Amino acid sequence: RTLVLNADYSPLSACHPVRGALLLRENKAHEVESTDILLFSEKLSLRAPAVIVLTQYQSIGKPRRTGNSTRPRILQRDACVCQYCGGVARTVDHVIPKSDGGRDTWTNMVACCAKCNARKGALSLKQSGMRLLREPLEP
Ligand SMILES: [Zn+2]
Structure with a gap:
């Protein structure tokens, strides 16, 4: 897929x-x-x-958040290093999934490679059995 x-x-x-x-x-x-x-x-x-x-933002039912997206800044903070496997990260993962009420915050978002993102999906850390290389901090 x-x-x-x-x-x-x-x-x-x-x-x-x-x-x-x-x-x-x-x-x-x-x-x-x-x-x-x-x-x-x-x-x-x-x-x-x-x-x-x-190329075009796809609205998924919820109103689009205004202001600068935090995602590029999360990738920058984590130097594009996947916080699960240490590989090259091009996506951002919510540590606590949005479906569980996870927010778009510095401490809940980490750089993540596509493989780990697909593996973790909407699971929590515990459910996925995955571990963070380090605690995400606000810069
Ligand atoms: Zn990874």
């Missing part, structure tokens, strides 16, 4: 790699991470994207 990120780099959904590749072709998304998997259709072969980010 392809992880789809919203324009602000928050995980939005997962889609079939073919759909992800089509979004890229239609310039509706940019590729963040690719895979070596080739997808074939009648006319073309495409490389399956692992992570894509939408």
